[in-house]
Amino acid sequence: MTLAAQGSPKTRPNAAVELVIAALADRFGEQVTRNAVIREQHANATSWHPLEVPDAVFFARSTEDVVAVVKLCAAHKVPVIPFGTGTSLEAGVNAPFGGISLDLSQMNAVLAVHEEDMDCVVQAGVTRKALNAHLRATGLHFPIDPGADASLGGMASTRASGTTAVRYGTMKDNILGLTVVMPDGTVCRTGTRARKSSAGYDMTRLFIGAEGTLGVITELTVKLHGIPPSVVAAVCAFPDLGSACNAVIASIRYGLQPGRIELADSLQIRACNAYSKLAMAEAPTLFVEFSGLEAAVKEQVELFGQIAEEFGCKSYDDAATAEERNALWAARHDVYWACLQLRPGSQFIATDVCVPISRLADCMTETHADIARSGLVAPIVGHVGDGNFHVSIMAMTDDAEEMARTKAFIDRLNHRAIAMDGTCTGEHGIGEGKRSFLRDELGVTVDYMRRLKATLDPHAIMNPGKVFEA
Amino acid sequence: MTLAAQGSPKTRPNAAVELVIAALADRFGEQVTRNAVIREQHANATSWHPLEVPDAVFFARSTEDVVAVVKLCAAHKVPVIPFGTGTSLEAGVNAPFGGISLDLSQMNAVLAVHEEDMDCVVQAGVTRKALNAHLRATGLHFPIDPGADASLGGMASTRASGTTAVRYGTMKDNILGLTVVMPDGTVCRTGTRARKSSAGYDMTRLFIGAEGTLGVITELTVKLHGIPPSVVAAVCAFPDLGSACNAVIASIRYGLQPGRIELADSLQIRACNAYSKLAMAEAPTLFVEFSGLEAAVKEQVELFGQIAEEFGCKSYDDAATAEERNALWAARHDVYWACLQLRPGSQFIATDVCVPISRLADCMTETHADIARSGLVAPIVGHVGDGNFHVSIMAMTDDAEEMARTKAFIDRLNHRAIAMDGTCTGEHGIGEGKRSFLRDELGVTVDYMRRLKATLDPHAIMNPGKVFEA
Numbered sequence: 001m002t003l004a005a006q007g008s009p010k011t012r013p014n015a016a017v018e019l020v021i022a023a024l025a026d027r028f029g030e031q032v033t034r035n036a037v038i039r040e041q042h043a044n045a046t047s048w049h050p051l052e053v054p055d056a057v058f059f060a061r062s063t064e065d066v067v068a069v070v071k072l073c074a075a076h077k078v079p080v081i082p083f084g085t086g087t088s089l090e091a092g093v094n095a096p097f098g099g100i101s102l103d104l105s106q107m108n109a110v111l112a113v114h115e116e117d118m119d120c121v122v123q124a125g126v127t128r129k130a131l132n133a134h135l136r137a138t139g140l141h142f143p144i145d146p147g148a149d150a151s152l153g154g155m156a157s158t159r160a161s162g163t164t165a166v167r168y169g170t171m172k173d174n175i176l177g178l179t180v181v182m183p184d185g186t187v188c189r190t191g192t193r194a195r196k197s198s199a200g201y202d203m204t205r206l207f208i209g210a211e212g213t214l215g216v217i218t219e220l221t222v223k224l225h226g227i228p229p230s231v232v233a234a235v236c237a238f239p240d241l242g243s244a245c246n247a248v249i250a251s252i253r254y255g256l257q258p259g260r261i262e263l264a265d266s267l268q269i270r271a272c273n274a275y276s277k278l279a280m281a282e283a284p285t286l287f288v289e290f291s292g293l294e295a296a297v298k299e300q301v302e303l304f305g306q307i308a309e310e311f312g313c314k315s316y317d318d319a320a321t322a323e324e325r326n327a328l329w330a331a332r333h334d335v336y337w338a339c340l341q342l343r344p345g346s347q348f349i350a351t352d353v354c355v356p357i358s359r360l361a362d363c364m365t366e367t368h369a370d371i372a373r374s375g376l377v378a379p380i381v382g383h384v385g386d387g388n389f390h391v392s393i394m395a396m397t398d399d400a401e402e403m404a405r406t407k408a409f410i411d412r413l414n415h416r417a418i419a420m421d422g423t424c425t426g427e428h429g430i431g432e433g434k435r436s437f438l439r440d441e442l443g444v445t446v447d448y449m450r451r452l453k454a455t456l457d458p459h460a461i462m463n464p465g466k467v468f469e470a
Numbered sequence: 471m472t473l474a475a476q477g478s479p480k481t482r483p484n485a486a487v488e489l490v491i492a493a494l495a496d497r498f499g500e501q502v503t504r505n506a507v508i509r510e511q512h513a514n515a516t517s518w519h520p521l522e523v524p525d526a527v528f529f530a531r532s533t534e535d536v537v538a539v540v541k542l543c544a545a546h547k548v549p550v551i552p553f554g555t556g557t558s559l560e561a562g563v564n565a566p567f568g569g570i571s572l573d574l575s576q577m578n579a580v581l582a583v584h585e586e587d588m589d590c591v592v593q594a595g596v597t598r599k600a601l602n603a604h605l606r607a608t609g610l611h612f613p614i615d616p617g618a619d620a621s622l623g624g625m626a627s628t629r630a631s632g633t634t635a636v637r638y639g640t641m642k643d644n645i646l647g648l649t650v651v652m653p654d655g656t657v658c659r660t661g662t663r664a665r666k667s668s669a670g671y672d673m674t675r676l677f678i679g680a681e682g683t684l685g686v687i688t689e690l691t692v693k694l695h696g697i698p699p700s701v702v703a704a705v706c707a708f709p710d711l712g713s714a715c716n717a718v719i720a721s722i723r724y725g726l727q728p729g730r731i732e733l734a735d736s737l738q739i740r741a742c743n744a745y746s747k748l749a750m751a752e753a754p755t756l757f758v759e760f761s762g763l764e765a766a767v768k769e770q771v772e773l774f775g776q777i778a779e780e781f782g783c784k785s786y787d788d789a790a791t792a793e794e795r796n797a798l799w800a801a802r803h804d805v806y807w808a809c810l811q812l813r814p815g816s817q818f819i820a821t822d823v824c825v826p827i828s829r830l831a832d833c834m835t836e837t838h839a840d841i842a843r844s845g846l847v848a849p850i851v852g853h854v855g856d857g858n859f860h861v862s863i864m865a866m867t868d869d870a871e872e873m874a875r876t877k878a879f880i881d882r883l884n885h886r887a888i889a890m891d892g893t894c895t896g897e898h899g900i901g902e903g904k905r906s907f908l909r910d911e912l913g914v915t916v917d918y919m920r921r922l923k924a925t926l927d928p929h930a931i932m933n934p935g936k937v938f939e940a
Contacts, residue, residue: 159667172672189913190915192888192893192911194891195856195858198893198896199895200915203919208672256763293769296763299766423668424669430668441669442660443658446670
């Protein structure tokens with residue numbers, strides 16, 4: 001394999017990279033590899049963005065390993081791309097300027113569980129499912145669920161959330177402190193295990209959502225939550241999107257605390273029916289889950305039923321047993337596969353806008369009209385309690401004309417959300433895909449983000465080409 | 471009045487300050503004042519730290535006014551000290567290098583209330599009580615309650631919280647976005663009204679807790695919450711601090727969601743009994759409040775009663791009516807006055823450590839022993855659900871020997887909390903009083919905070935002498 005055969009010509013072949021790889025091989029042996037397959041696996045593999053492979057992959061086993069890699073790369077101005085499980089939907093792990101993909105998946109130890117404090121300390125490569133398996137005997141869990149079995153470090157770096165954010169918040173709300181290897185190789189600890197603090201700048205939140213552009217997260221202290229003793233799920237179909245959204249708004253104002261509250265549009269329901277062999281009404285549908293103490297859950301299920309009826313809910317099924325509940329949520333979880341089946345041969349292109357909930361029905365309705373005008377196949381699911389929704393565009397990615405239509409649609413979608421005082425990304429991050437929208441959304445504030453970046457990472461080695469436009 | 475008669479000789483008289491004040495007077499007339507009484511009121515007035523008065527006070531009426539002041543001060547390298555209501559307990563509003571106290575109290579407009587989105591946009595000078603009065607007809611409230619009727623801008627700047635943090639979190643959890651005047655006079659908006667976002671660095675959280683050292687917050691978009699339809703309070707006395715703490719730990723693990731859960735030690739109860747003419751048992755006592763939907767509250771009150779009994783609770787009174795509840799909480803709220811009466815002539819010196827809840831009983835017990843050894847009069851109250859507690863030292867501040875003992879005690883208290891993986895400040899901030907502890911707590915991370923400060927505020931005009939040691 002020749003390096004020149006792959007990747008961007010603008011940086012390779014590159015003597016500095018060669019030096020770094022040789023030095024790493026010398027010191028760490030098989031922890032560094034130039035294997036072409038492994039390198040491809042470490043570039044963007046889960047989105048429609050083009051593949052940009054790193055020059056080598058390094059498998060870190062400790063914070064000290066990360067320090068060694070970062071120091072070497074800093075000395076030679078070689079890019080470092082932190083890698084967890086590679087499930088970024090915006091090409092956060094691509095290597096547009098080559099460099100070293102720093103794979104943290106072997107840093108997968110749960111270092112401490114503090115049951116009384118309801119927190120734990122994990123290495124960055126621990127995945128959310130592995131953590132929850134580890135916690136099984138404690139009655140505690142880590143509830144943030146972005147869908148993919150992502151690493152905690154990656155989830156922190158993209159400020160991830162998912163279906164449970166309406167109840168538990170996002171990664172920014174569930175991290176007490178981080179261990180970070182700074183771009184100069186210094187190891188920083190950003191917080192203590194105190195549940196709250198007013199001591200200095202919030203360095204923890206600075207790294208959460210920074211997408212690996214300010215340093216490498218190697219350890220996290222995360223909050224845990226008690227597993228709710230009672231869980232009841234329900235599904236209800238509404239005459240239109242506005243009614244479904246208004247039912248959610250009314251519920252939350254009334255004081256209901258759903259564990260999850262998800263909206264699927266008619267096309268999504270049709271896809272789920274086909275894939276999961278169900279017979280749900282093809283209408284805008286809420287999937288709701290209430291969890292907590294028994295009387296509280298019962299009270300909320302009843303109240304939600306009344307509110308849903310008030311807003312024209314056409315059918316209301318609740319599922320109190322774990323089995324029934326799992327069947328209902330399986331349909332929601334299988335949205336990805338259901339969508340693929342909706343249009344065989346197509347690729348799934350994710351979008352991720354989030355708007356104030358009062359604008360959600362408008363935004364989805366306008367987006368529906370845009371989908372129809374654009375001739376796209378694109379069902380919608382939404383984390384409706386947060387105003388965050390995903391249009392899943394099922395596109396033939398080798399059809400240039402369709403891709404042009406798709407990209408133009410995504411542009412309009414992002415601008416529509418921004419115009420409604422919302423964001424182009426509720427939980428996926430900016431990565432490579434949304435760099436051009438960041439300034440539309442936050443204006444001159446982006447200049448100050450860049451200044452922070454330049455201060456902490458003067459050689460621009462940390463995950464270059466992400467978050468900011470060149 | 472001569473300026474030379476007051477303030478620090480190291481900076482005054484100062485030609486640059488004179489120029490700035492003259493320019494402000496010329497442009498803004500009576501919005502700027504050198505009145506000695508007003509200047510003193512704008513220095514530290516609520517803590518035991520020495521008074522350091524600004525050269526002048528400017529009353530801002532708009533973000534544009536703030537821009538004008540900051541640009542002038544930046545051009546002449548004159549300090550700007552943002553001022554809300556002046557209730558900082560760590561001298562956050564002192565002016566150790568003179569300069570302009572930038573009073574935002576006249577920026578007190580509620581700019582928008584979005585009932586469906588459960589958020590509102592306010593100017594920084596709006597106080598929490600004024601906001602809640604404004605919201606009265608909506609069924610919504612802003613629940614963060616640090617005790618003082620502080621301004622929202624000041625609360626954001628100190629990352630404030632208080633009795634309700636166990637349920638609603640702190641200021642960092644309740645702000646969607648900020649308008650900030652940067653140290654160069656640029657106006658930045660840090661976020662949209664989307665409930666969550668993964669768009670770029672978390673600039674909102676960077677300014678929350680920065681104590682005005684990175685810019686001036688002029689507007690805030692804050693989350694609102696529904697006023698709970700049912701509220702029940704209870705008071706229960708325990709045989710010792712450990713039992714009370716363990717009851718709290720068990721309750722939260724079990725899934726109870728107290729609205730508030732406060733701990734007072736025996737001495738504090740004695741003070742409250744004397745001041746509020748009550749007859750509570752002189753024992754470690756929890757003040758608990760459950761709020762939410764009716765059945766949920768009933769369920770939690772019952773469960774909490776069972777848990778409290780299990781941990782040896784000696785008396786359990788619940789108060790379902792607003793009148794009974796108010797009487798109970800009045801005792802908790804009057805702690806400040808009760809403490810002053812405990813030792814006539816003394817001054818109230820606040821402390822503010824926060825530790826992992828598993829260490830809370832240890833930390834309080836060791837602190838009790840230290841109080842006894844130190845010969846101090848110092849009751850304790852704690853936001854026990856968060857592990858945050860306050861030793862209220864009732865000191866004769868003109869007694870040098872007693873003040874030396876007091877300061878040595880505070881040093882040990884802060885180091886004790888840090889040694890338990892806690893923080894020297896759960897909610898009051900670093901200000902001037904805790905600068906020396908920040909490095910003990912966060913080590914080399916403080917160097918990177920300083921770099922961010924130097925990047926955003928290269929002339930060090932924003933609230934100098936706070937957070938960082940010289």
